[in-house]
Amino acid sequence: MLDAEDGETLLEVNNIEVIYNHVILVLKGVSLSVPKGGITALLGGNGAGKTTTLKAISNLLASERGEVTKGSILYRGEPVAARNPAALVSRGVIQVMEGRHCFEHLTVEENLLTGAYTRKDGGAAIRRDLEMVYDYFPRLRERRKSQAGYTSGGEQQMTAMGRALMSRPETILLDEPSMGLAPQLVEQIFQIVKAVNEGEGVTFLLAEQNTNVALRYAHYGYILENGRIVMDGPAAALRENPDVKEFYLGMSDEGRKSFRNVRSYRRRKRWLA
Amino acid sequence: MLYREAGDFKTSYRDDGQTFPIRLDRVAYYAVLIVAFLIVPFVINDYWANAVVVPFLIYAIAALGLNILTGYAGQVSLGTGGFMAVGAYAVYKLMTTFPEINIIIHILLAGGITAIVGVLFGLPSLRIKGFYLAVATLAAQFFLVWLFNKVPWFYNYSASGQITAPTRTVFGLAVTGPSTSAAAKYLICLLFVFILAWVARNLTRGTLGRKWMAIRDMDIAAEIIGVNPLSAKLSAFAVSSFFVGVSGALLFSVYLGAAEVGEAFGINKSFLVLFMIIIGGLGSIFGSFAGAAFMVLMPVVLKNLLVGQFGWATDLAAHFELMIVGALIVFFLIAEPHGLARLWALTKEKLRLWPFPH
Amino acid sequence: MNTQTDIAIADRQLGGTLMELRNITLRFGGVEAIKNISFDIREGEIRAIIGPNGAGKSSMLNVISGFYVPQEGEVWFRGERRGPVKPYEVARLGIARTFQNIALFDGMSVLDNIMTGRLHRMKAGFLSQALWWGPAEREEIENRAQVERIIDFLEIQNIRKTPVGRLPYGLKKRVELARALAAEPQLLLLDEPMAGMNVEEKEDMSRFVLDVNDEFGTTIALIEHDMGVVMDLSDRVVVMDYGRKIGDGSPDEVRNNQEVIDAYLGVAHD
């Protein structure tokens, strides 16, 4: 595992504010930094602004009529705003979007190949990586010739992940990678994240609801609520934090709480006054 | 902080469901009605009536109709011109066959006939979707125009195939025919617009409207939660065609007075009305009006400006007019893809927050 | 393991068979998504369907809700064999559902979306609707009151008028549930209702599911990948893999079934 402290900072988000449609203020001053070679997790409830943060980083907000109105985002010290999303991919930042976003009419394999769009290292290398992705996700090998639109939810998630890996990125922004995946596959995906991170030094910033797994694999975590960072720290420390335990890991003092007992009590997060 | 809803509490579901929940809007609405019904008729002249206001009102009905189909029910149609022709020829046949019956009834019947034709041509929508459907509705457009052109019964066997509206009166006041006053034309159109807009509003906020919108947003899901796509789509076609038929009837009988199908109800009409609702705002009653106003007024304003004010040659002005209208369409779409209605709503939303930015 | 839960399940009284699927086989071209599967859903129970990705779970729900027509097999509902039906007819029979890839009507407000759940209960005539007079208005207000109760129940009062397109994922899921509930179904099908939620939200959602089941006596079939949720909430579990059924029984039986562990759970789950 890499020590986040002394590594070089790859991505820096400084106090950004994001507004949709000129009226809806979603991010109210978010700052975070992602060290090179690390796995950083961005946690938080629904509508906290995780997706928005990731989209701001890869400059995809424009097509949703959102804009960064304050603050700056620097990738390797350069403002990302200056580059279009495609150029950012060439620079090594790729995002796996929430909700899969596969190209429905392309086959699974064609989907994966679009991931290699920006690569210049020739067909052989691309084929090799394709094999690698199929090794990671054997299910995709079986479905390679199917139109992505007709594959199951989980298969689409794998396709989206595989597509990102195909671009040989330096940094991957993962938005809810575990969503809709079977438990052993969730574990597997994070294993892959870990393997890619350690083996190839790829940096990860992942937004996750599945705090439990995320904090097991991440080095550092930020907790975002209501458009603000409410807590951050090394993953191990966060895991031990009683509030995190209670609200994000679903642990009570005697171990895991049962979902059947939820009816009996309900405590609110303090910091949401 | 004039414009806001704070303090404007609703205590019943009926109040909450009303058309203009904000008091200021309500006041503005009644003010517009008073001006439209009680003041304008006394000041309107031929030019304003014939060149601007009457076509605006009539197109607003057509736009409302198409908006129900395309904006609310999501079925893109390019057959509007053809359906307007059905309305026009229906009213012509009715007017000339039953001269003793009131024209208002004829116009409503013409709408009804158009609704039936609309349902017929709407049947393929059960299978065909999106742009395919749009192009398929062109079949209706071209076929209907051909039919009215080819079958002499429709134009009472006149030599040239033109139809001409005879004079008909309402309460002793001529509303069609050459001697109709500007005010009479205006009032009859206004009356139809007012009632139909109100009906459109009622339909779209209730059960039927929800069915339409559900089909529009995701037809499969709508079907699975219990919306019968057949009845939803066909009812949209029927209601929409009724509106369009009425507007065609008015266009011919009140506004043009004489018409030839290919010229007056050609494919350009279909596109024109579609432009209106997209520019105005899909799925918005207000948008239908805004779009109709834009597409009717813009060319007139530009022409008066370029030729009247700047004294340009008419052909240069006409070419520039095309360029400017085109550029404006693109400009508005970029500024707000959801049309003038959304632009207006956003402005209001900002006003509501004012003086805070968000 | 939580002993308290087990007792609770043991106490629950399950009713008769509400729905029965017999030897269902479903093919898409060459792909056999469901292979000869039979199982039943009893009145008042919470039935979970689990299995690896692509196992055919969603397809199964689609069969139940009439969207996919299986090549072979029979669907029995309330003791009658269901003939060929259209999905909207199924909805009228009292089966409502949510979707894996949220299928809300993006252009409508939350309130309108939920109201669509009650569409097939609203019967006012066309004229009445056009004039907004008499039955139409009355009906609207009555149903609105019902919907407001569901809105209160699911705690989404503050977003009533927001267009759903703008909502974050989790809230959308909740609105979808609300829409399904608005139909007052006898059988509620939930396709991954808790995907993409954090623990707190899952707790909320669990609470809703349990309350619906308890208070309205609604039978629930749900697909879920979170084993904690599945094991805690469900009365019985069907496990699918590659279109086959590899397990069926109480949560305990299932989690100790070696085949299920190999195919799906990976490790024995507590």
Added chain:
Amino acid sequence: MDQLVFAAEVFMNGLMTGVMYALVALGFVLIFKASGVFNYAQGVLALFAALTLVGIQQGQVPFAHLINSIFGTHLEYFGWTVPVVLAILLAGAVMVLLAFLVEKLVLQHLVGQEPIILFMATIGLAYFLEGLGDVMWGADIKNLDVGLPQGISESIESVSANWFGYGFFIDRLDIWAAIIAALLVTALVAFAQYTKQGRAMRAVADDHQAALSVGISLRFIWVMVWSIAGFVALVAGIMWGTKSGVQFSLSLIALKALPVLMLGGFTSIPGAIAGGLIIGVGEKMFEFFIGPMIGGATENWFAYVLALLFLVFRPQGLFGERIIERV
């Protein structure tokens, strides 16, 4: 027997007309495939391309009328003519420039919008180009001559006269159109199906955001596709302009391309050709044999009704991509 021979002649001519329609339809398909944009402006694009070609060829001063009316000058022609090949290349370059501007000024600002909005934007574009074409090159009818032969093909006539006792009429221009269309289609199919850019193009059509997120530059793809479509429009403009002069009505041939598209499938390049042939043959046969019985002038609607009937059985057209219906 006679009827049969006539039928054969009409059939052949239908095929040829179909090719001419397909040339226009191709441009639509390309842009639809690459951006999901239903490009209403395709017809105007053809007109604009043809106007530009004639203007360049004849050495017309662009915006002459405007300049004259502002400065009181009497410009009209530069006084030179440009050789055909060079003129075509220059006109092609203008179309590329146009593609660039369209992307820059319109499409770029509409990334991720619904198809109908983009459709509407192309309508705005059509208006604009129509006006621009007139201002730039004048509204009068122009003669386009790039040396393509026209008129009855005597060899076919005499061969068929030998065989059937009736000389078939086939226009030589149509034969050329068929050859050019075949070449274009082969090239375009190969491009879309087997190259990386082709794949990227299809990806963009599916999901703008996702395409951006994997590093496909929408800008590049769109400029590329609009350039190709502009070039196809130029070819269509040349063929139709040679046939009936370059003037406003040229933009209306787009209406003849729509049923072709519908029938062939909006997303299929071979579909454009197949659709064109079916529509061409269908409408000509119908007009020729049934038309006289019901008053003629059936061509406009018949094409659409034929396509409509087809769609009822295959909602995505002959070769269109399957419409994905899933929940």
Added chain:
Amino acid sequence: DLVVPNLSYRTGAYGANGTQYADGFNDYFTLLNERDGGIGGEKIQVPECETAYNTEKGVECYEATKDSGALVYNPLSTGITYQLIPKVSVDKKVLYTPGYGRTSAKNGTVFEWIFNAPANYWDGASVAIKYLLDENGGDLNGKKIALVYHNSAYGKEPIRTLQVLAEKHGFTLTQLPVDAPGQEQKSQWLQIRRDRPDYVIMWGWGVMNQAAIQEAANIRFPMENFIGIWWSGSEVDVKPVGAQANGYKALTFHGVGTDYPVYDDLQEYVIEPGKASQGGEHVGSVLYSRGMYAALVISEAIRKAQELAGTPEIDPEQLRDGFEQLDITPERLTELGLPDFGPEIKMTCDNHGGSGMSRMQQWDAKAGKWNLITEFTEPDQDVLKPLITEDSEAYAKEAGVTPRDC
């Protein structure tokens, strides 16, 4: 001032044709203003308004100009004419539609405000058949004639007359409609190629003309046997087809070319000083001449009206009287610098259509000009009269007009 609006069209599908006509119309009035200081000392204003051949824009133009003292309208569109007929009758404006519009408007007792001298569509149809009769020694029995027509009110106008004439002279008439715009006419011409009619008559406008002539050339239909109405007989229709169009014939009710003294004046007062409409590009073309001719008739009617009213400032009612007593004799035409340019125009209260005379012209591709090949010929009034009475009476009944006594 005298206001004569010019409802022109310089854009859209027929812009190329409309432009030339509008130029001729403008230039003639400019000439009168520049050379004579107007008519009877009153300057003429010709405000132009673009209709794009679109009826609604036509109405807008009419409404926009009618309160400015406009005397007479000439919209050059059958559709707009139909639109304006009821309106002008109420607003009391003169509508002058030479060679187009509603044929039965010739009946002045019903159509008080409409004039369509010197010729209308039925005159044209009749003259064309007369010409063919002449060619065939007075006998068309058993001949086959095909009518290729614009599938609109305009194109359908001659059908009724031709049907009656077919019965009378024993030829068969085949109708071949072409939908606007008319670029694609393959089936029509394949049919012609198969049926081998002896003659083809065409009622076309815009691109349809040119496409038809091209197709005729393609199937090697003899151009001498192909006759267009006057709206299918201008340079724009034949030039693009090139040498193959040689020999094509068309009707006309006025002279062509610039071999008339009036052009010297036009050159001197209008073109040279740079006052020509659109730079004088189209001077002398067929459509330009026609626009000019329309202006000439209007100006003569104004002159007459001034004479009758005894004042140079006339109103539309007086202009109507001027039209009804208009008599443009050959001598008068010569005085105006256009000897033998048009037929004599003599209108009365019940005859708003004049004599209906027109002549045949033929295209000489090599010289690039139209040659007149016949004298002005009179149509077969025996056939036309009853038709006109019938149609105008039907209109009167439908529109509730009581015919005037003349």
